[in-house]
Amino acid sequence: MALAIFDLDNTLIAGDSDYSWGEFLVSQNIVDPALYKEMNDRFYADYEAGCLDIFAYLEFSAEPLTRLSMDTLEKLHNIFMQTIIFPMRLKKAEELIKHHRLAGDRLLVITSTHRFIVEPICKSLGIDDVIATELEIINGAYTGKVTGTPTFKEGKVKRFNQWLKEQNERNNNSYFYSDSINDLPLLLEVANPVAVDPDPALRKEAESRQWGIMSLRD
Numbered sequence: 001m002a003l004a005i006f007d008l009d010n011t012l013i014a015g016d017s018d019y020s021w022g023e024f025l026v027s028q029n030i031v032d033p034a035l036y037k038e039m040n041d042r043f044y045a046d047y048e049a050g051c052l053d054i055f056a057y058l059e060f061s062a063e064p065l066t067r068l069s070m071d072t073l074e075k076l077h078n079i080f081m082q083t084i085i086f087p088m089r090l091k092k093a094e095e096l097i098k099h100h101r102l103a104g105d106r107l108l109v110i111t112s113t114h115r116f117i118v119e120p121i122c123k124s125l126g127i128d129d130v131i132a133t134e135l136e137i138i139n140g141a142y143t144g145k146v147t148g149t150p151t152f153k154e155g156k157v158k159r160f161n162q163w164l165k166e167q168n169e170r171n172n173n174s175y176f177y178s179d180s181i182n183d184l185p186l187l188l189e190v191a192n193p194v195a196v197d198p199d200p201a202l203r204k205e206a207e208s209r210q211w212g213i214m215s216l217r218d
Contacts, residue, residue: 003169004100005160005186006127007178008111008118011196012097013088014217017121018061018113019044020088024080031064050181050201054112054152062135065116065142077120085121092216096177097125106169110160110176110186112152116142131159156186181205 009016022040025031039060046052065073100107108129109122115132122130133152136145149155164171175192176183181201187193195206195213206213 002100002103002105002192003108003171003174004097004105005108005110005174005176005190006097007176007180007183007196008109008121009113010179011177011216012090012093012109012125013085013121014090015084015088016044017085017088017117020084021080021117022061024076024084025064028076028079030068030076047182048199052152052182054150054155055146058114058133058135058146058150059144062114062142062144062146065135066144070140073116077116081120081124085124090216092218094125096216097127100175101126105175108163110151110156112150112156112182114146131156131163153182154185156183157189160186160189178202187211 006012009018019040022036026033026037043052043057043060068076097107106129107127108131109118109127110131111118112133114135115130116135118132119130122128131151133150134147136143136147149158151159163169171190173192174190175194176187176190177194177196178187179196179198179202181199184202184205193206193211195202195211197215197217198206198213203213
């Protein structure tokens with residue numbers, strides 16, 4: 001039995017759920033279209049370049065949640081799942097998940113995206129264990145603040161180690177599948193790092209370290 005760890009965005013799905021949620025809010029006229037799209041595009045470019053200010057981005061992305069009720073957010077997320085996320089599903093990703101499940105491996109998603117967005121996506125993929133960035137909720141409403149360590153870069157390693165301790169799990173023979181150079185710290189921690197449709201920087205690292213490289217989109 002091994003631990004099979006997956007990044008979510010651009011790994012198990014053919015797109016970025018966090019960025020796409022922002023685009024969805026624009027399409028639903030929940031946010032100022034021109035300003036929000038400009039900022040969303042800018043933050044995503046920083047992410048791809050490996051220079052994202054995670055706290056500035058989370059403040060930006062969490063703010064719309066503070067203006068909507070939980071019921072409204074749930075209804076919006078259901079539409080988001082149907083119209084945006086389901087078309088991003090990848091047959092080969094689901095086959096990979098099935099392969100690890102049949103092997104008896106424990107499945108875990110670790111993502112920098114906050115839990116409100118990703119938890120329903122992971123459940124739809126049959127993965128219940130999720131480590132995500134956590135947003136503060138007080139009196140049944142989002143405050144816009146982050147609680148704990150964001151699961152980004154070295155933060156993924158910190159949160160993963162906390163999870164191992166809490167779950168009494170071991171990191172022996174673990175796999176981690178990711179597309180992004182931002183996940184290099186965690187890729188270095190596992191026994192079997194695998195670059196999935198990697199960005200140029202991660203491909204270079206994977207080739208130099210002789211890591212597995214695979215595509216879930218071919």
